[in-house]
Amino acid sequence: MKTAALVAAGATPAFAQDGDREGWPESFTVGTASQGGTYFAYGSGWANLVADELGLSGGGEVTGGPMQNMALVHTGDAAFGMTTMGPAAESLAGENPIAPGLEMTNACAIFPMYQTPFSVTALSSSGIESISDIPDGARIGFGPAGSTSDTYFPRMMDTLGVNYERRNGGWSDLGGQLQDGLLDVIAFAAGVPVPAVSQLEVQTDVNIIEFTEEEQAQLLEEFPVSEFEISADTYSTLEEGARSVSMWNFAIADCSLPDSFVNAVVDVVMSDNERMVNIHRAAESTIPENWDKNQVLPWHPGAAAWFEENAGADISDDMIYSSDS
Structure with missing residues (x-):
């Protein structure tokens, strides 16, 4: 089982050294939902913030919402997405209508969004x-x-x-x-x-x-x-x-993304709530202490490390993703 110790130091938006970026993608997309909804405004906003802070190309993508985002992230067609706990639980159980019977276990939680x-x-x-x-x-x-x-x-x-x-x-x-x-x-x-x-x-x-x-x-x-x-x-x-x-919403990531990359992404989003609230008022709930609202999805190891170090999170090993499990 991977543990949060895999990422010993809290990431900062200043991951400038090439060595720190081993395996990082040059670009990424965040699966959101339809235009005119909160997911699109919120998701496009944090995608752009992360892209700017980490010097990458990234942005939000219009999707069908939480169910499709679980499918896109599970298959690796999107690096990140956003989902709600109900659809997340159904997807893990193989009850996502997009791909009935497919247990979408490659989508990991990375940070709490809002209710x-x-x-x-x-x-x-x-x-x-x-x-x-x-x-x-x-x-x-x-x-x-x-x-x-x-x-x-x-x-x-x-x-x-x-x-x-x-x-x-x-x-x-x-x-x-x-x-x-x-x-x-x-x-x-x-x-x-x-x-x-x-x-x-x-x-x-x-x-x-x-x-x-x-x-x-x-x-x-x-x-x-x-x-x-x-x-x-x-x-x-x-x-x-x-x-x-x-119902609670969480940002999700492809579980195979590098721990250091996800750690840095989480740090950008969670370290300055005012920037997130400026993107959308719903982000008032995008704060570290809400890590415990996820009782459904496995945590990405890079995200678990951030919350253990910066929010005093006590995340059990069986809730942290391992490629061996």
């Missing part, structure tokens, strides 16, 4: 102010096919007794369809503020619909989610916090 709240948005003119107001046969946009929204929100609506017509698409496109009256509701699972919702607020009046206490309790019992409140200052529409549920 993804599940929230519902409708136009104020629709009169929909609660989940129970959603009419039978409502056209609901659940995000890109295979995304966290598309994987879990339809199941949640089923649990809450909502009868709907399922629609998929990128967040920007779905926001436009909602505004044009082609959709009745959008069910978002994305870090807040969701860019598409913020854009809608500027252009029209919207209702951001919270779950009742009873609805929240039902979802907590049925799904791998936690309690969450969307704070009132997230959107201009909100006058008080909105009750929700959430």
Whole structure:
């Protein structure tokens, strides 16, 4: 079993010596999700930050979201990606719809991102102010096919007794369809503020619909989610916090990437939270002490070393990736 001792010193963004960069790629991509969603803004931002700090070519890539990112990173088609704990667990178990039966064990956790709240948005003119107001046969946009929204929100609506017509698409496109009256509701699972919702607020009046206490309790019992409140200052529409549920997101890496490279990437992202918050406000949760929110994915040894040295993390050996296991 590899241990964190493989990377004895915390990396710094100043890995300038050629010897320190043995095996490093000259370029990299980060699998994100559709434009208009939080993943794309957040992922493109940290990709560009890492590229600038480490003197490499890198950037975000539009994808179908967490499920596809697990597949891209597992196969090595993307060096990095971002995923949510639910889709990550399903992928490890061979239940990813992109490749049923394939256990995606070559995708390693590298740092905590933020919680993804599940929230519902409708136009104020629709009169929909609660989940129970959603009419039978409502056209609901659940995000890109295979995304966290598309994987879990339809199941949640089923649990809450909502009868709907399922629609998929990128967040920007779905926001436009909602505004044009082609959709009745959008069910978002994305870090807040969701860019598409913020854009809608500027252009029209919207209702951001919270779950009742009873609805929240039902979802907590049925799904791998936690309690969450969307704070009132997230959107201009909100006058008080909105009750929700959430799922943690983690950045992932191809487990075969050099330990020193991943260590340096993690150091760039985790050592200066202000830079990350400037990329997206959801990064307020991208802090070292949230390392323990990963109970699903094996850690990349280079990332485990960083958190053990800099965050006092106590990561068990069986949670650190080894090519021998």
